[in-house]
Amino acid sequence: MSEFPKGIFVKEPHQKAPDFVKGKILIKVDDAVAYLQGLPSDKEWINLDIKVSKTGKWYCAINEFKPEQAEHIEERKLPQQPYKTQDDGEDDLPF
Secondary structure (H helix, E strand, C coil): CCCCCCCEEEECCCCCCCCCCCCEEEECHHHHHHHHHCCCCCCCCCCEEEEECCCCCEEEEECCCCCCCHHHHHHHCCCCCCCCCHHHCCCCCCC
């Protein structure tokens, strides 16, 4: 489930906006500051995704993606085959 940041809103661009305008972000300062100050002190960044609901309403949600830890990634790798050397007697050369 998505968490929604308090005091931060997204709206689609108005009909006469140029093509390079993709949307609007509105920040209600008092609410946004209070929300951000309430985050854990070790939280250095907050990443927001701009989304569109099934009804067509634009909104932002906190992106909670966390990459897998390196130790878990190593476990998923396939074992590598050892390199063949000339001493193994299996040459692919025709001469």
